Amino acid sequence: MRSVAIAAAVFFAPGYSIAQDHGGHVTAPSPAAASSASSMAGYGAEERAAGLREGLGMGLAMPAETNGYPGPLHVVELADELNLAPDQRERMQRLFDDMRANASRLGAQLLAQEAELDALFRGRFANADLLETTARRIGETEAMLKVTHLRAHLATMEILSQAQVALYVELRRSGAGSGRTRPSAPTGDSHRP
Numbered sequence: 001m002r003s004v005a006i007a008a009a010v011f012f013a014p015g016y017s018i019a020q021d022h023g024g025h026v027t028a029p030s031p032a033a034a035s036s037a038s039s040m041a042g043y044g045a046e047e048r049a050a051g052l053r054e055g056l057g058m059g060l061a062m063p064a065e066t067n068g069y070p071g072p073l074h075v076v077e078l079a080d081e082l083n084l085a086p087d088q089r090e091r092m093q094r095l096f097d098d099m100r101a102n103a104s105r106l107g108a109q110l111l112a113q114e115a116e117l118d119a120l121f122r123g124r125f126a127n128a129d130l131l132e133t134t135a136r137r138i139g140e141t142e143a144m145l146k147v148t149h150l151r152a153h154l155a156t157m158e159i160l161s162q163a164q165v166a167l168y169v170e171l172r173r174s175g176a177g178s179g180r181t182r183p184s185a186p187t188g189d190s191h192r193p
Contacts, residue, residue, distance in 0.1 A: 052107030052145075055100035060146050064153035070160060070168045072096035072152050078171055082164050091159050099152040106145040113138045 043051065043058055051058045057071060065071055072095045075082065079089050117134045120126040157165065 049111055052111055053104060055103035055107060057103075057149050061149040061153050064150050065172075068165065068169045069153040070156045070165060070172075071149075072099055072156050074172060075156055075160065075168065078168065078176055081171055081176065082160070082167055084164070088159055092156070095152060095155055095159070099148060102148045103145060106141055106148060110138065110141045110145060113141055 048058065057065075057073065061069075061071055072092055075084070075092050076089075076096050079092070084092065113134065117131075117138065120130055120134065160168070
């Protein structure tokens with residue numbers, strides 16, 4: 001029984017993932033999968049807190065960005081280089097503003113939940129039940145935050161042409177736009193809906 005529990009703990013540990021292709025064959029995880037669970041780990045506490053309050057991505061959409069799914073902030077930053085039409089600019093700005101508002105709200109919620117967890121331990125009130133309840137709420141909020149950022153990348157694919165996506169990847173790989181995460185996967189028709 002103990003070996004089953006250990007195997008389950010290793011299998012379901014953060015950052016551990018196994019990908020399957022459409023035929024059900026196991027494939028190696030992408031670099032994004034390996035680092036996805038700790039996407040905000042490279043940020044200091046103050047930088048992370050400020051980024052969460054401001055609705056910044058901070059690597060939360062790494063699976064999308066590294067695989068050539070453009071992010072709304074970077075598309076807005078590179079609007080001229082991508083030759084966005086006026087309606088594309090408007091849609092991208094609206095998508096970015098909505099994403100950022102939702103991410104800011106969730107980021108503030110996450111910080112409050114983390115402060116609550118810290119207070120439980122600081123005040124010596126922590127017990128197994130409170131720990132589990134609080135940690136699960138934090139996990140749910142983190143998941144919602146990640147989904148918010150990743151959905152924005154998916155929505156961006158609906159706004160840009162394939163040529164613009166390819167140019168975006170080229171520009172981001174060469175260092176254009178803000179942020180630390182850069183596309184690493186080749187683009188192609190395989191990720192278009």
